Amino acid sequence: MTVVHIPGKKSRHIVLHALSTCGWCQRTRKLLDDLGVEYDYEYVDLLQGDERERAIKEVSSWNPSGNFPTMVIDNKKCIVGYREDEIREALQK
Amino acid sequence: MNEQEVAVAEIDRLYEKLFREAESAGYHLNPDVEFTKGLVKSLIINERRYGYRACPCRLASGKNKDDLDIICPCDYRDPDLNEFGACYCALYVSDAVRKGEKKAGSIPERRLPPAERGKETREEGTGLTGLSLPVWRCKVCGYLCAREQPPEVCPICKAKKDRFGRFM
Numbered sequence: 455m456t457v458v459h460i461p462g463k464k465s466r467h468i469v470l471h472a473l474s475t476c477g478w479c480q481r482t483r484k485l486l487d488d489l490g491v492e493y494d495y496e497y498v499d500l501l502q503g504d505e506r507e508r509a510i511k512e513v514s515s516w517n518p519s520g521n522f523p524t525m526v527i528d529n530k531k532c533i534v535g536y537r538e539d540e541i542r543e544a545l546q547k
Numbered sequence: 548m549n550e551q552e553v554a555v556a557e558i559d560r561l562y563e564k565l566f567r568e569a570e571s572a573g574y575h576l577n578p579d580v581e582f583t584k585g586l587v588k589s590l591i592i593n594e595r596r597y598g599y600r601a602c603p604c605r606l607a608s609g610k611n612k613d614d615l616d617i618i619c620p621c622d623y624r625d626p627d628l629n630e631f632g633a634c635y636c637a638l639y640v641s642d643a644v645r646k647g648e649k650k651a652g653s654i655p656e657r658r659l660p661p662a663e664r665g666k667e668t669r670e671e672g673t674g675l676t677g678l679s680l681p682v683w684r685c686k687v688c689g690y691l692c693a694r695e696q697p698p699e700v701c702p703i704c705k706a707k708k709d710r711f712g713r714f715m
Contacts, residue, residue: 475589535653
């Protein structure tokens with residue numbers, strides 16, 4: 455499994471780097487689902503080999519701590535963690 | 548069998564065990580049972596995947612040696628409980644959070660990023676204290692004991708022997 459596309463309202467270009475086992479990652483996905491927006495996500499813990507390395511590098515380039523969930527909006531803004539208010543605000547504008 | 552399929556009974560069994568162990572040692576599981584059981588399920592998945600209960604909210608390497616600090620309960624749980632009222636996953640929470648006086652949220656990562664790991668100055672003691680026995684410290688909960696070897700399992704937090712470091 456690599457990047458999964460979730461169709462929805464076109465708003466921002468959202469890429470969510472997450473872990474399949476992480477509670478905050480689940481909450482973040484649920485928030486995006488509830489907002490009904492279009493987004494892509496990937497579960498880095500399910501990736502292997504080169505794909506995994508590629509994903510880890512990409513996450514670190516946005517968020518040097520390399521932790522999850524890391525959400526990248528419009529290739530410009532990055533939100534780390536389940537920050538409900540911050541995510542809602544970023545997607546409203 | 549699909550890795551993601553975990554029987555409800557298995558989740559309930561581990562949940563009850565972790566709940567008992569936590570309460571008996573002065574710790575608390577998150578009272579949001581649905582959220583907590585989700586994390587317990589993830590611990591079971593990680594145990595199958597890696598052979599140990601790696602933190603569900605961190606990316607494990609799969610190498611036991613490199614993941615020791617994030618085997619649940621992780622080395623960062625107690626400092627995070629003190630500072631934020633919850634561990635990184637919010638599986639464990641403070642008494643204030645358990646009572647609903649404070650809310651658990653997504654907190655910053657205390658673990659060092661990969662490039663900086665292993666560079667921390669070792670806190671391990673030198674043994675130059677003239678004590679008749681070495682003193683071992685549990686890196687999870689801080690329990691100290693003076694004996695030839697650390698115990699197989701920490702009597703306080705149930706962390707395994709390899710989580711102990713020489714303190715004095």
